[in-house]
Amino acid sequence: MILIIGYGSFGRKVANYAKTLDKVVVIDKNPAVFESVDNLDFEYVVGDASERETLLNVNIKDADTILILTNEYVINKKIVELINELNPMAYVIARGIVKYPDLYSGVKVDKVIYPIECAAKEVIFEIEKSKLRRKLMDLERVVNSIKLKHRESRDATTLKNENAEDNGKVLFLIIMHNNPDPDSIASAMALKKVFEKWNVDSDIAYGGKIEFDENRAMVNLLGVKITPIYDIDITQYDGIAVVDTSTSKLLPIDPNNYKIDIIIDHHENGDLIAEYMDIRPDIGATATILLEYLIQLNLTPKQDLATALYYAICTDTNYFKRKTSKKDFEAAGYLQDLMDPKTLEMIENPEMDTESMEILARSIINRKIIRSSIALSYVGRINNRGALPKAADFLLKMEGITTTYVFGISENKIYISARTKDLRIDVGDIMKRAFGGGGHQKAAAASIDLGIFESVSNKESLRKLVEEAIQTKILNAMGIGEGEEKGNG
Ligand SMILES: [Mn+2]
CATH class of the missing domain: 3.40.50.720 (NAD(P)-binding Rossmann-like Domain)
Known part of the structure; x- marks a missing residue:
């Protein structure tokens, strides 16, 4: 009863x-x-x-x-x-x-x-929905006006030249920021789906490099088609959309030369402008914003896109430890049922290339331990600089080691990666004072010109010189004198 x-x-x-x-x-x-x-x-x-x-x-x-x-x-x-x-x-x-x-x-x-509050919350929820609907109507309006322009110019061309070829479809260029991260890749993939819904074709382009093994694994495993912007004739596109940045500094094109039509981002203080802008700094990842678009348009993301969006939210919020809004959590929860955990696992733990593996091995073999907790390791000449921070991270796992410095030569520079789990040591500060580098307390990096060492052709002599020079500078910056070190023997 x-x-x-x-x-x-x-x-x-x-x-x-x-x-x-x-x-x-x-x-x-x-x-x-x-x-x-x-x-x-x-x-x-x-x-x-x-x-x-x-x-x-x-x-x-x-x-x-x-x-x-x-x-x-x-x-x-x-x-x-x-x-x-x-x-x-x-x-x-x-x-x-x-x-x-x-x-x-x-x-x-x-x-x-609390009946009144329940009702009020429901009303707010509806208001949010209406705002989102409005946003997507604005976005579609921008896309439609570009469609119209495209049709007009095509008609003009056809009048002049009967043989003019054109499949009649509007073509958009989606640009990610330089050295694209998972959030920009996933956001570009999602925006492409939105365009598809409106019968618009699009290509995804990037500047810089796809830097980390994880990001490369994401692109390969999910079969994302992206092209370096330098290989692209930008003039063939009817419109330009930019995702995950609103800053010209991070953009691979000069915004003075091209008109940007659409910007979707979650970073503050951008200088770029576009006819359609959705910039929400309170959100942890651009992927969260684009998932909202997909849901509003009744587009359920397929497994690959869901995996990409999920990984994007995870990395941009550092697995929900950094600025994460309720919307990011909700988005991740929604995607959890749609994504493929096996693929995600493979992206998060990508296979290592042979060189990285060798650098890792060399960093272990060549390590010098100072004061039983600091490891310094010279790994010689390297092609893949991305392996240095990995090696520095890896050495940190050795028993008793709390601070690591791994350095190697690439072209005519010495690159140094530093890591620490000792809260009293600020490797960012040490890298800055020793080599003018930068970073933060736990992780930092620096590079210096090889200078006169460049003329040293004997591998062994080069090793000795570099090792000694780098070690001295680091130990000085740490306040550990050479003499003192010898004394401790
Ligand atoms: Mn982002």
Whole structure:
């Protein structure tokens, strides 16, 4: 049996739904509330539920669920006290008031509900939805105006030249920022899907390099088609969209030479402008914004896109440890059912190329341990600089080692990667003072010109010279003198 106390407008609604679930009994002290209802298909009692007699009259012991829905809060508490005594097993739902959060302290209530707040939240949710719908209408309008321009220019060409070839489709260029990260890659993939829905073709381009093994694995395993912007004739495109940046510094094209039509990003203080801009710094990843678009357009992301978007949110929020909004969590939750955990695992732990493996091996073999916790390691000539930070990370896993420096030569420079898990050591500061490099407390890097060492052709002599020069500078910056080190022997 469901017992409802209070038959106001809210109680009436609840009673209506509840009677499909179980037998319903309603109590209200005002007989008039029952008169206005035509066919009452539930039991009711006119009485004051804050009086023991009334509750006993309705066989309160039979009630599994009791709802106290009057808006007289003081009386509600009194009723709860009585119920706790007469039927302690019942599931008690009571109407609360936001102003008095402690209203039910000291009594047992299973659920306090705030009807007005629930309704208000639902309204806000609808407002958000309408805003998103509006945004997508704006985006589609921008795309349509480009379509129109495309058609006009095509008609003009056809008039002049009967043989002009054109499949009639509008072609967009989606540009990611330099050295694209998973968020920009996934966002570009998603925007391509949005364009497809509107019958627009698009290519994805990037500047710089795809730097990390993980990012390369993402592109390869998910079969993402992306092209270096230098291989592309930008003039053949009808429109340009930029994802995951709004800063000209990170863009591989000069915004003074090309008109950008669309920018979707989550970074603050960008200098780029476009006809359509959706920039939301409160969101942890651009992928979250684009997933909203997909859902709004009824486009359920397929497994590859879902995996990409999920990985993008994970990396941009550093696995939800950095700035993460409720929307990012919701997006990740939604994607979890759609993505492929096996592919994700392969992206997160990509196979290492032979050179990286060798550099790792050399960093272990060549390590010099100072003060039993600092490892310095020279790995010689390298092609893949990305292997240095990996080696520095890897050495940190050795027992007793808390700070690592791995350095090697690439072209005519010495590159150094530093890592520490010792909170008293700031490797960013050390790299800066020793070599003018940079980074933060836990991870840093630097590079210096090989200079006069360049003329040294003997491998072994070069090793000795570089090792000694780098070691001296690092130890000095750390405040560990050479002499002192020898003394400690
Ligand atoms: Mn991002």
